[in-house]
Amino acid sequence: MSGNTFGKLLTLTTFGESHGISIGGIIDGYPSNISINKNEIQKELDRRKPGKSVLTTQRKEEDKVEFLSGIFEGKTLGTPIGFIIKNNDVNIKDYNHLKDKFRPSHADFTYEKKYKIRDYRGGGRSSARETVCRVIAGAFAKQLLAKEKVVIRSYVSSVGEILLDRNYKELDLLKSDQNFIGCPDPFFAKKMENEIKKVKNNGDTIGGIITCVISGCKAGWGEPVFDKINADLAKAMLSINAVKGFELGGGFHMTTKKGSEVNDVFLEKGGKTATNFSGGIQGGISNGNDIYFNVAFKPVATLMQDQRSIDNKGNEVKIKGKGRHDPCVLPRARPIVEAMAALTIADHYLRSKTNNI
Amino acid sequence: MSGNTFGKLLTLTTFGESHGISIGGIIDGYPSNISINKNEIQKELDRRKPGKSVLTTQRKEEDKVEFLSGIFEGKTLGTPIGFIIKNNDVNIKDYNHLKDKFRPSHADFTYEKKYKIRDYRGGGRSSARETVCRVIAGAFAKQLLAKEKVVIRSYVSSVGEILLDRNYKELDLLKSDQNFIGCPDPFFAKKMENEIKKVKNNGDTIGGIITCVISGCKAGWGEPVFDKINADLAKAMLSINAVKGFELGGGFHMTTKKGSEVNDVFLEKGGKTATNFSGGIQGGISNGNDIYFNVAFKPVATLMQDQRSIDNKGNEVKIKGKGRHDPCVLPRARPIVEAMAALTIADHYLRSKTNNI
Amino acid sequence: MSGNTFGKLLTLTTFGESHGISIGGIIDGYPSNISINKNEIQKELDRRKPGKSVLTTQRKEEDKVEFLSGIFEGKTLGTPIGFIIKNNDVNIKDYNHLKDKFRPSHADFTYEKKYKIRDYRGGGRSSARETVCRVIAGAFAKQLLAKEKVVIRSYVSSVGEILLDRNYKELDLLKSDQNFIGCPDPFFAKKMENEIKKVKNNGDTIGGIITCVISGCKAGWGEPVFDKINADLAKAMLSINAVKGFELGGGFHMTTKKGSEVNDVFLEKGGKTATNFSGGIQGGISNGNDIYFNVAFKPVATLMQDQRSIDNKGNEVKIKGKGRHDPCVLPRARPIVEAMAALTIADHYLRSKTNNI
Amino acid sequence: MSGNTFGKLLTLTTFGESHGISIGGIIDGYPSNISINKNEIQKELDRRKPGKSVLTTQRKEEDKVEFLSGIFEGKTLGTPIGFIIKNNDVNIKDYNHLKDKFRPSHADFTYEKKYKIRDYRGGGRSSARETVCRVIAGAFAKQLLAKEKVVIRSYVSSVGEILLDRNYKELDLLKSDQNFIGCPDPFFAKKMENEIKKVKNNGDTIGGIITCVISGCKAGWGEPVFDKINADLAKAMLSINAVKGFELGGGFHMTTKKGSEVNDVFLEKGGKTATNFSGGIQGGISNGNDIYFNVAFKPVATLMQDQRSIDNKGNEVKIKGKGRHDPCVLPRARPIVEAMAALTIADHYLRSKTNNI
Secondary structure, eight states: OOSOEEOSSSEEEEEOOTTSSEEEEEEESOOSSOBOOHHHHHHHHHHHOSSSSTTSOOOOOOOOEEEOSSEETTEEOSSOEEEEEEOOOOOTHHHHTTTTEEOTTSSHHHHHHHHSOOOOGGGGGGSGGGHHHHHHHHHHHHHHHHTTTOEEEEEEEEETTEEOOSOGGGSOGGGGGGSSSOOSSHHHHHHHHHHHHHHHHTTOOBOEEEEEEEEOOOTTOSOSTTSOHHHHHHHHHHTSTTEEEEEETTGGGGGGSBHHHHOOOBOSTTOOBSOOTTTTEETTEEOSSOEEEEEEEOOOSOOSSOEEEEETTSOEEEEOOOSOOOSOOHHHHHHHHHHHHHHHHHHHHHHGGGSOO | OOSOEEOSSSEEEEEOOTTSSEEEEEEESOOSSOBOOHHHHHHHHHHHOSSSSTTSOOOOOOOOEEEOSSEETTEEOSSOEEEEEEOOOOOTHHHHTTTTEEOTTSSHHHHHHHHSOOOOGGGGGGSGGGHHHHHHHHHHHHHHHHTTTOEEEEEEEEETTEEOOSOGGGSOGGGGGGSSSOOSSHHHHHHHHHHHHHHHHTTOOBOEEEEEEEEOOOTTOSOSTTSOHHHHHHHHHHTSTTEEEEEETTGGGGGGSBHHHHOOOBOSTTOOBSOOTTTTEETTEEOSSOEEEEEEEOOOSOOSSOEEEEETTSOEEEEOOOSOOOSOOHHHHHHHHHHHHHHHHHHHHHHGGGSOO | OOSOEEOSSSEEEEEOOTTSSEEEEEEESOOSSOBOOHHHHHHHHHHHOSSSSTTSOOOOOOOOEEEOSSEETTEEOSSOEEEEEEOOOOOTHHHHTTTTEEOTTSSHHHHHHHHSOOOOGGGGGGSGGGHHHHHHHHHHHHHHHHTTTOEEEEEEEEETTEEOOSOGGGSOGGGGGGSSSOOSSHHHHHHHHHHHHHHHHTTOOBOEEEEEEEEOOOTTOSOSTTSOHHHHHHHHHHTSTTEEEEEETTGGGGGGSBHHHHOOOBOSTTOOBSOOTTOSEETTEEOSSOEEEEEEEOOOSOOSSOEEEEETTSOEEEEOOOSOOOSOOHHHHHHHHHHHHHHHHHHHHHHGGGSOO | OOSOEEOSSSEEEEEOOTTSSEEEEEEESOOSSOBOOHHHHHHHHHHHOSSSSTTSOOOOOOOOEEEOSSEETTEEOSSOEEEEEEOOOOOTHHHHTTTTEEOTTSSHHHHHHHHSOOOOGGGGGGSGGGHHHHHHHHHHHHHHHHTTTOEEEEEEEEETTEEOOSOGGGSOGGGGGGSSSOOSSHHHHHHHHHHHHHHHHTTOOBOEEEEEEEEOOOTTOSOSTTSOHHHHHHHHHHTSTTEEEEEETTGGGGGGSBHHHHOOOBOSTTOOBSOOTTOSEETTEEOSSOEEEEEEEOOOSOOSSOEEEEETTSOEEEEOOOSOOOSOOHHHHHHHHHHHHHHHHHHHHHHGGGSOO
């Protein structure tokens, strides 16, 4: 109810401020008796971890997860899985200068208005550090979905104006993990990397797009009307820091098209269609084709250059990032996008278990 | 849990198939003792009603709502508001030919897969007829928000490739209701109308974009992390039939920009910013500026021309729309977009009442 | 959230005031493709219906349910089942004298305090008339559970001080429907009937106990910690008008016992126990034995004799029931108790579908 | 959804097995900017702590809570409050003999049936150790309610057949904390203590009743129909380990009474009544009088004597408690009862904030 829980049957509730003692969460509703591969979980965390390249924040966090409950002799008990991740590299001095100031395009001002109090250190609860918990829960969801042969892959399809304008089917998505950027085309990956370097050297930041592809969903997952899978995916993605847009399948492009151009004709009983402008979902329910969508990230708001802003008395002040920040979140955001996709799909997969008896 | 309820504190639960006895719903959590203007509710329904122009479906539905509870001597009781709308113009013969067939890009196939049974008449539960209930509930939400000086306006900003590419601030949104299309610029409205006519004459359909602007939200509404107002708006919009995309504020456009270009600098203590690329929301919480967003509609899937498809045995069949269908949903979709926006904002407004004691 | 919805996966949301246009509800989450016997539903309604005996209120309500959605060609669609029951015998004059007065031990005063407005006619939303909707939904739940061989039976085990102090296993519960009281022992039924007559002749009312027995639940239904089946049954029962107590299995009696006297020793692998003081539930989860419990009803608050009370200005007034009221609710309450039990168990049955994959 | 969350606006989600690494939880929806007295929280934990007397289990747990988030410079942030309590005195050897056996009247068998796997050490998730988390969250709820002058007190009103049969108004409830038993009458406290000693010496256990009194609730808290305060209190109490019954106000006693004997006549505009058989609640909503209720605890199931049971292959086995167990839970259960009452009332208090605008 207070915005810290995601999902209906498979739920993730998280807690934690960026520079508090630790962050963590509870995964509930996860089926029992499933062997959990903890290495896979850590691997997902490592994909998101900062400090791996000069192009990401130099905050050093080991991001080692400690599981406190719900797993017994390597298997899930069906009971809640509690976990914490300690905040080690807490450098509070970096934030003292922000105590009374509101950074432009951050949540400092809105948290102050909502709660009349805030933890100003690194954005407190509004920091993207919270997404560590999402990645952990998403790794559980991925392992559950893997049993159903569902695979979730994402890649960086644009950075600034550098756009990899090709259908995902023409790309080898496995190559996305072979470069720091997360783009399956090495030529474009290099261009994107250069763009980020340029921007960083100017103390600036840049946005971009992540494309995510979910293969293997059976036809019939999802709910009608309000909890359409696409609606829940949209919510999942827009809940990620810095995300400003979502489009499924043909997306905004379809607004310029005629029905005869973008209708997906069925080819066979199994639901295979000739095209897939629908993005694998019709009436909110999966049709067995790939689900794919784009997620728009705005540029990071913290700049390493002076910006005009106000303090809590309304005085004009100058603000300049002192902490350790990313010039572009796209490379580190892929596991987060995948985690939220996995949580959404796994939740609907479980919900589908009660439709027919 | 089954996808038929929207909202957390202010909830709408709907029921009804397109050609069943009636559709209806329950609005719950609406504050007590509020005078309800029933004319305003009917006016919203009339904005959505079919049959008003040759450019919309000729299904004749009066769409008169009957309130069954929750209102006493003109005021809300605080108890659930039950309502129904009868389905009058039910023409089942139009749909008999679809009994065993799956229309392309419709929910026929996915409902069959999910439920192993479906009401094939006009799409049953998956029909956009269900949105009548949303418009009614949205009209209640609007009346609640009006007390807080919140105003919600929308307009058709594109039909096919005809795009009104201007910032909403340069437009007089009140003029949107002066033409059938719902576009505040009469010149563009005419162009859009012609485009729809042309498409209709070819038995085809066309997509477009609706822009929605919410003014007057106090700073501090919304929840952190998962239930960000923008996340809930995205879900609300993607839950509308035929919607394929959502973008808040600068949206996808911001993915090509630098932080220094799109950061919103604060101008004063009240939160007024120099620009509003954020779209009025930071960290998921309103900052007091206008909330605005775009909603992408794909072209209607039912075409008045032959389309290839399959029946439930996998045989190839031809399908052609026989019912009464819209060549373009945009004009009728505006009240639906506004209703879902109003329900989302009103819900968060009520949720904000418990943050501070 | 506003108290008008019951259940998590299988939900019932109700609306309606006692003397409004109609009452009704939405059943959601009911599995698809299940043949519904509407006669069975009406039979349950008839068990609850007033006016069948001089010992119940003479309000004449046909209590015919109209289904508006969710059922197609006799089978459930998996979509929400909307239904209404018209209020016919609305005799508003009976209530005009109560407009400004608060009846003792009724909800008039508390509704006024909560909502600052109320529908004073027959208690409005607080009337037991709302339980019609529960009986309808309960009949659906019973039909779902019947497929799992779950049977729910209840009987009146006491009226005032007349107590049928025998274990339910010694009784032939099928005989409960053979008399107006709902007591399986004809001798006790007669004594209870006489007691009610006596009380009624004095313009007074009387309380009693209903015992409910649920047979056939598989071991393993229920949730740990907060949503124990017994916790949800307790909530379900205490949500019924006039209920003041609940006890499972050995109940309050066990507070005087030693562990060695009331521990239930397992007899076999299937979970069969030598005794069943636990009432079929351990750790909140069914163990395969009968679930049974007692529900305490206080006497009806409306008396056909003068009572002292206050009006909304604080003046002392006299109040005497003018409407048509029951001297004892027990006979009519059995289907309500069974309905709430059925909804609770069916909900947990569906929830159990997602524990193991 | 999986039974590990309590509350709607103010929620507690818990995790942890009795002998896992730690137990803990997340309190969400707690209002911001409230000064938290951590000593008061520890004091509540100490009231529940084992090992304080020879009459309770000798498990040595410090029960020191660590707060991980949500509190900043002594005040709540409005963000989730994460906390953990380490399990120190984990003596797994005590439980090895139970690996394949089902203890009578415990949840071993039902967890095995539900999840097909269980943590057999000390009952795992089904252990009452989990209630530590409830006490912590309850202490937060108490501090919130204290601002509204709401006070919650409980006492042991019976142990076995020793019953303190007096109205709570005749007792000085503050004296309940002056003896180990938690009974405000020293004479009865001594008798109860002797009874527990006697039972313990026989390797047996004994049940009893806790009475709880909530003073200071404003009239108008609670929801109609399904979420009546009494229904939520019943659920809260029945969710506590070993609880078998709940009765509000006059409770089961009222079933033998006439309406004229137990109706609560209003005395004044504020809602003060001459008697309070209703237990402070009418129609599910508080009327401003004291809310009071009884909670029935069965005797502890673990006996220090041989009991017959079965193993998971269905073989007959003998079981005898080896761990450290309470002969009577009543003394330690008072803070748990109060905590669940506080969480229930605080939740409804927050819910009442959105009824009128």
